Amino acid sequence: MAFYVTTPIYYVNAAPHLGHAYTTIAADVLARHHRQRGEEVFFLTGTDEHGEPVALAAEAAGMTPRELADQNAERFKALAPLLNASNDFFIRTSDPRHVAKVQEILQRVKDNGYVELGTYEGWYCPRCADFKSETEIADGNRCPIHLIELTREQEENYFFKLSALQERLEQLYEQQPQFAGPDSRRNEALSFIRSGLNDVSLTRAKLTWGVPVPWDDGHVFYVWFDALLNYYTALSFARDGEDLTDTFWPASVHLIAKDILKFHCVFWPALLIAAGLPVPERVFVHGYLLMDGHKMSKSLGNVLDPFEIIDQFGADALRFYLLRDVSFGQDGSVSAADFESRYESELANDYGNLASRTIKMVLRYRDGAVPQVALDETIVAEFAGLPETVAGQIDEIELTAALEEIWQRIRRLNRYVDEQAPWQLAKDETKAADLDRALATLVEGVRAVTVLLLPWIPERAAQLLGTLGASDHTYAAATYGAALPTTVSDLEPLFPKPQ
């Protein structure tokens, strides 16, 4: 089994922020989980470097586009290890190998008859430096933003015949219902398709910072087409001397945020169909992280700084919080106060403290030797099927639901401690067997749950498993009762509280 997951490639014109971190973390959870299952995984992220905004920003900064791209790409490249993201490659669209592959594929799109020279004519707002569609023009033929009168402008460029693919796209959505998710996003994309597709510009004539059009050296490709193709081109050169395309294409999941839905759910499959290539299995659209119900913005000063959190609490805490607090796929609010509350009550109190109390009891009552006895049937029953349930949820990209499923067992184990009251059993020699069973049941519970948590909190989970001498991190080991540890060693608080 091969599993190929991608993040969008991030546009180098901006600095990395929480939104980038969010998508990368989610993709990493998927990648790590599928590796646990023993699948062959490829996880791709990278940077999108062409296009007018970069060219303009470079000019303003007195540098070449390439210099600017080189400089900013480094900042995104540095983000992944900081988040503990296990990406297998980092693609840059300015890579000559990407450029060559893009030219090859788009040439094929043209050879297949999906490109034609045309004139784009439309109402143009000089202030926006952009054409306006008929539907967004304000009364009096004015720009809806600047309220100035629009002028009629023309530009010659090559068009991608998207309109010719409308039927094929509708078929795709019908035959492959999972193609776009969640359902609300699927509906959105499908209704867009059904409302009628127009041809779109494939090239730009005035710009030079882009992939040159092989059949006309006066044009470069419109940056979106060059960017989308990264998912495909990367496979051909990510590993030296090897072409991974046959192994990993089509991609299993493209993770994106909702602002780029149209490109990924409509243009992208259309382009692949036009090129005669298989379309991805799935595009999953996640929501926005909001602060106080508003989109985060620097000017409002309501930014949750991922770097600050990692610095203070570690990457695991950030990873956990973002996927725990906001139902993955929906918009949701985040805040520093929420973060601290989740960190303390769930990571420190529920989970970290469960590990502490369990280990300390084994040390205190059994000198660190885990009794090798039968596990409590009640807990066995309540853990039955858990790995399968979690895997099923992850297959549906329900990352928050999966985490909740696991967390219910963590709460259950804390309840079990109180039910059994091992400190009472320890006072009575005749209850030794009961104490043995309770301790073994708890240690195994902590272990099993921690194996499941590895994708979310890879660092601390691995640390805890080390303390339990549990070296098997595969998904088979997530089954309760699969590998009762024999000894435990002392553990510093996994998630220490601040101050």
Added chain:
RNA sequence: GGCUGGGUAGCUCAGCUGGUUAGAGCGCACGACUCAUAAUCGUGAGGUCGGGGGUUCGAGUCCCCCCCCAGCUACCA
């Protein structure tokens, strides 16, 4: 305007194809315990499930109308 979602306890949200007294976490109040990162566990208060009609033996869950919020309505990436 059209389309797609959403409006459920103080807060954040679960509630699949309609079915017993509407759930969870957090917060709050009270209590229990002491193994543990003063952590944990129990009990309780708190909701006319946006509003109004309708279908049904029965609706948060289906239909109609209305109100409010968000996103999309194409070439900014």
